[in-house]
Amino acid sequence: MSPKTSQSGGGGKVGGKGGGRNPAFTPARIAVLVLAVLTLIFIFENTKETEIRLLIPLVTMPLWTALLGTAVIGALCGAYFMRRRR
Template sequence: MSSGAQIDSATSLLTPRNILAAVLVVLTLIFIFQNRSETTIKLFWVSVQSPLWLTLVVILLLGWIAGLLTRRKKPTN
């Protein structure tokens, strides 16, 4: 394989989308490592103990799902 082909394949991996994905992965890992302490969530009679990062991710996903379920559809002409 020539060095020109290696450079082309390396630059094809360094797209803005891939760089943004790598930055988001690094930030996610930092977030997880900094929020590993246990937290207790109480809702009515149920008490759940889990890492703080997992609790926050679950709440984020529930909010995202609620947003999807309540979004308005574009009016059709």
């Protein structure tokens, strides 16, 4: 068998990474989507009232609001640092 040779005269990728292809569902995007769904299921399964200390005041609220707020703050911090890295 003969080795494969490239006969294109241009030599180079078009569009940067992946040769210009941008598939909608990559393994990383699927993993993030699955984690997001699991996080939302976890948050909305925990609906009991709970006491949370916010530095000084003691607040009573549903646990799901505290979990959702924490997830949103974490996502915003992650997005900020990923944008700064670019």
